[in-house]
Structure formats: C-alpha cells, structure tokens
Amino acid sequence: MKVSKLILSFILSVSLFSQVLSAQIASTEELIGQSAKESSKEKLIQIVSREDVAKRFEELGVDSKVIEARIASMTDEEASKVAHQIDTLPVGADAGGSIIGAIVFIFIVLLITDILGLTKVFNFTKPITNW
Amino acid sequence: MKTNKLSSLFFTVAILIISSGCVAKNPLPLNNNYSSGKVDVPFIAPRSELCASTSIEMVSSYWQTQTSYIPLMSLAELDKRTLIPKKGGTLQIELIAAARANGMLVYPLEATFDALFSELSKHHPVIVLVNRSYSWYPLWHYAPVTGYDAKSQTILMHFGDTPNEAVPIETFAALWERSSNWGVVLLPPNQLPASATAEKFLHSAYDFEKTGMIKEAIIAYETALIRWPDYIPMLFALGNAYYNLHQISKAEEIYRYILLIDFKYPFALNNLADLLCHTGRSNEALKLLDQVVTNNVEIQALVKNTRREINRGCTSFIKKQ
Numbered sequence: 001m002k003v004s005k006l007i008l009s010f011i012l013s014v015s016l017f018s019q020v021l022s023a024q025i026a027s028t029e030e031l032i033g034q035s036a037k038e039s040s041k042e043k044l045i046q047i048v049s050r051e052d053v054a055k056r057f058e059e060l061g062v063d064s065k066v067i068e069a070r071i072a073s074m075t076d077e078e079a080s081k082v083a084h085q086i087d088t089l090p091v092g093a094d095a096g097g098s099i100i101g102a103i104v105f106i107f108i109v110l111l112i113t114d115i116l117g118l119t120k121v122f123n124f125t126k127p128i129t130n131w
Numbered sequence: 132m133k134t135n136k137l138s139s140l141f142f143t144v145a146i147l148i149i150s151s152g153c154v155a156k157n158p159l160p161l162n163n164n165y166s167s168g169k170v171d172v173p174f175i176a177p178r179s180e181l182c183a184s185t186s187i188e189m190v191s192s193y194w195q196t197q198t199s200y201i202p203l204m205s206l207a208e209l210d211k212r213t214l215i216p217k218k219g220g221t222l223q224i225e226l227i228a229a230a231r232a233n234g235m236l237v238y239p240l241e242a243t244f245d246a247l248f249s250e251l252s253k254h255h256p257v258i259v260l261v262n263r264s265y266s267w268y269p270l271w272h273y274a275p276v277t278g279y280d281a282k283s284q285t286i287l288m289h290f291g292d293t294p295n296e297a298v299p300i301e302t303f304a305a306l307w308e309r310s311s312n313w314g315v316v317l318l319p320p321n322q323l324p325a326s327a328t329a330e331k332f333l334h335s336a337y338d339f340e341k342t343g344m345i346k347e348a349i350i351a352y353e354t355a356l357i358r359w360p361d362y363i364p365m366l367f368a369l370g371n372a373y374y375n376l377h378q379i380s381k382a383e384e385i386y387r388y389i390l391l392i393d394f395k396y397p398f399a400l401n402n403l404a405d406l407l408c409h410t411g412r413s414n415e416a417l418k419l420l421d422q423v424v425t426n427n428v429e430i431q432a433l434v435k436n437t438r439r440e441i442n443r444g445c446t447s448f449i450k451k452q
Contacts, residue, residue, distance in 0.1 A: 025405045026398040026433055028337055028368040032330075061216035070212055070225065073232040075341040078224045090310065091220035092260055092273040094179045105268065 046076045049083035056086050158244070158304030165248045169278035169287055171196070172256045174294035175206075182273045183221030184209035186258045187230045189275050189289055190317045193256055194235070200319035203234040223260060226273065227315060231342060235317040236351050238324040238335050242312035244304075246326040250316050251279060253325040257316055259288075262309035271310070320350040329359040337368060348372055361392050367399060374406060382406060397423045397430050401437050408437075408445035416441050 050071050057067045071079060082089075113119040117127030159165065172193040175185050187209055194200040204212070212229040213221040227237045240246050240257055250257050256275045264270040277295050278287035285297035298306075307314075316324045320339070323332070336351035352369040359365060370385035386403035389396055400419045407416040420441070423434050 025371065025374060025402040026430075028340070028364075028371045030429075031364055031367055031398060032333060032337060057215070060218060062214075063211055066211045069232075070228070073212075073228040073342050074224065075338050078228060082222060082224050086222070089222050089224070090260065090262075090269065090271045091215065091218045091222060092183055092226070092271040093220035094177060094182055094272065 046080060049080040052083040053079055158301060165279060165281060167279055167281045168251055170254045170256050172275055172277045174289050177291055180214060180219045181210055183213045183226045186273045186275050190256050190258060191233060191235060194319050198319050230317050234347060236320045236335055238316040238327055240314035240316055241326055249325045255316055255325060257314045259307055259314040260310040261306035263306060266309055320347045321354050323354055323358055329362045329365060333365050333368060340372060345372055345376060363389055363392060363396060379410060395424060397425050401434055405437050408441045409447060411447060413441050
C-alpha cells in the first residue's frame with residue numbers, strides 16, 4: 001500500500017510539474033502520440049494501472065524496495081500493458097535444461113502409455129484392457 | 132468411448148510432437164547475401180531465471196568496450212529490476228524498461244531476418260526472445276545474438292553455457308518464430324540502429340523523456356538528426372525538450388529552423404509564439420499565430436489558447452525561476 005501511494009504521488013508531481021512548465025506549448029506527445037492531449041480521465045486510468053501493477057508485483061514477490069523504481073521506469077503505455085496482461089505475457093527465464101519440466105513431461109507420457117497398457121512403469125496404474 | 136477418447140488424445144499429442152518437429156528447410160530469404168561476422172560481446176555465464184538482466188549486462192558491457200557509454204546500473208541492480216520471483220523470469224516490457232533505465236536506447240527490431248542481419252553487420256548485438264519448447268509447453272528465454280556463420284549456416288549467440296554457441300539457422304528460426312521474431316537493439320543514445328526508421332526511432336527516444344531521462348532523449352534526438360536532418364517531428368521533439376529544460380535560446384533556434392523547412396508548420400508556429408511571449412516579444416508572437424492555417428480543430432483550439440495567453444501577457448521565464 002505504501003508503495004502505491006508513493007507511486008501515486010510521484011505521478012501526480014510529475015504531471016503537475018510538466019503542466020506548470022508550459023501551459024500552452026504543443027507537446028511532442030501531441031505530435032507523435034495516437035491521441036492528442038490526454039484527458040484527465042485517461043491520466044487517472046494510467047495512475048490506476050500503475051497501482052495495479054504495484055499490487056501484482058507485491059503479490060508476485062518483487063522486492064518492495066524496487067517496485068516504485070520499476071514502475072516509474074515504464075512509460076504509460078508499458079505500465080497499462082503490464083497491468084492488463086501480466087498473466088498472459090511471456091516470461092523469459094533461464095537457459096538451463098529445466099530438468100524438472102522434462103521429468104514431469106516424461107512422467108505424463110509414461111502415465112498415458114501405462115494407462116493404455118503399452119508400458120508398465122508405475123505400480124499404481126491400471127491399464128485399460130479392452131482398448 | 133473412454134478408450135477412444137484417450138487414444139485419440141494420445142495420437143493427437145503424438146502427431147503434434149512429430150508435425151511441429153518439422154522445421155522449414157530454408158528459413159532465410161532466397162538469394163540472401165548475408166555474410167559471416169561476429170560481434171565481440173563479452174560473455175556472462177547464465178544464472179537461473181536471470182537471462183534478461185544477464186543479456187542486458189552482456190550488451191551493455193559490449194558498448195562499454197566500443198564507446199564512452201557508462202551504464203547507470205550494476206548487474207545486481209539489473210537483477211532486482213527485472214526478476215519477478217513467483218513467475219521465475221522477466222517480462223519483455225521490463226527488459227525494455229530496465230535497459231532504458233540503465234541508459235540505453237531500446238529499439239524494437241523489425242521482425243525479420245533482414246533487420247537482424249543488418250544490425251549484426253553494423254556490429255550491433257540483438258537480444259531476442261525465443262521459446263525453447265513448444266507453444267503448449269513454453270520455455271521462454273532471452274539471449275543476445277552475436278553473429279552468423281554463412282559457411283555452416285549457423286547463428287552465433289550467447290544462448291547458454293557456451294559463448295557464441297552455433298545454433299543451426301533452421302533451429303534458430305523455429306525457436307524465434309514462436310515469439311513472433313521478437314527482438315530489441317540496445318544502444319547508447321549516441322548510436323543509431325542500422326535498421327531504424329526515423330518515426331520508430333523517435334518513439335524510442337521519446338520514451339526516454341517519458342520516463343524522466345531528458346538528457347538521454349536529447350542526445351538521441353541530436354544523433355538521429357545527423358541521419359535525418361530535416362525530419363520535422365524529430366526537430367520538434369528536440370525543440371520541446373530544450374524548452375522543457377528552459378534552454379530557451381536553443382529551443383528558439385530549433386523552432387525557427389523548422390519554420391525554415393516548412394514555414395506553415397502549426398506546432399512550431401504555436402510553440403515559438405509561446406516562447407517569444409514568455410521572453411517579452413509578444414508582437415512577434417502574435418504575428419506568428421496569424422500565419423497558422425489549419426482545419427484541425429485541436430490545433431485551432433491550441434492556437435486560440437496561446438493567443439489568449441499572449442493577450443493576457445505571459446509571465447517571463449526569468450520571473451518564474
């Protein structure tokens with residue numbers, strides 16, 4: 001909770017700061033962004049999505065000391081993409097053989113072949129005899 | 132019935148394994164003239180679950196050997212910035228965000244072999260995302276591609292335990308395709324990707340600004356303007372960056388340069404008018420606004436606002452500071 005409050009204050013201070021700087025100039029965002037000036041509603045949605053990311057990161061065991069910095073280093077688009085798709089996006093892991101995965105896979109294959117009566121690896125399986 | 136279902140499941144799995152094992156014989160475009168080459172990227176042995184930060188570190192230490200680039204983070208910090216412990220890995224977005232926070236421009240590679248090889252030929256390593264397994268049991272992995280050997284038709288990459296491991300091009304193509312050929316070029320902000328377009332590069336550079344790294348953004352804009360000197364959106368972004376930093380004379384110079392290229396460019400007219408008003412030159416500012424011709428409602432509203440501000444009398448920058 002503490003973290004998300006920090007983030008919220010960070011975002012607000014950044015957006016207020018940039019408004020004070022120049023009220024009238026056309027921003028680069030206006031030129032290259034898909035939409036023109038952000039409405040305050042859109043801004044609010046983005047703040048909320050950053051809070052969502054912070055919450056999910058806490059649940060997923062990310063060190064609370066770095067959550068703020070990690071979210072601050074994302075652009076609005078990136079933060080909202082993470083907020084909405086964190087559970088479906090690919091997660092790049094290690095290069096190692098992932099031996100456990102392979103063992104599980106072989107186990108399942110042998111289980112199926114056991115059940116089909118093609119092998120007899122495990123004691124607890126009963127082959128389907130009439131196949 | 133039950134048996135039928137089970138056996139059909141078994142055969143489906145078997146067919147899936149066999150059929151997806153078939154890899155296109157020649158994944159490279161016909162008549163390609165990709166030549167052999169190797170980028171000397173320092174190798175770091177893999178550490179479980181940390182392939183993203185390891186990949187960033189390898190590329191960032193490569194650039195340290197080539198340029199004056201100094202990374203902003205240590206490997207330990209990168210680890211903390213990228214790993215999601217309960218997922219046992221790193222999201223693509225966080226790889227991008229961490230690399231950028233480390234001071235590197237992140238350019239998303241166009242998903243083609245052409246783009247990959249054009250970066251390699253300019254000695255730019257590329258970090259790719261591959262799936263080492265099948266889509267129904269994905270094992271995602273990041274690794275820097277470091278070269279190509281045309282004779283043996285192998286891609287060289289710091290994939291795992293061996294530096295510059297030679298991966299047959301067919302295998303690489305199959306693994307890479309499963310991530311829709313995802314890759315990123317990481318460079319110091321004073322370098323340009325070989326395959327870059329001005330528009331996409333501007334987005335990458337502007338992402339620096341969006342995350343509060345305006346100095347890096349300015350270096351990137353200025354570098355890009357060497358290759359695309361008259362690309363107005365890039366000039367405009369640079370002018371705005373200087374303006375936001377209150378480097379008024381540089382901003383003014385750039386806005387005026389844009390108007391030399393296109394004297395009707397409404398954004399530059401508006402921003403220059405605003406700048407002039409804030410530096411006590413309201414008459415000239417109003418004259419600039421008179422030149423704006425546009426049907427765009429938003430630009431009309433913007434100009435109207437600026438005009439109102441000028442008529443009200445702008446606060447000077449000196450007073451503000």
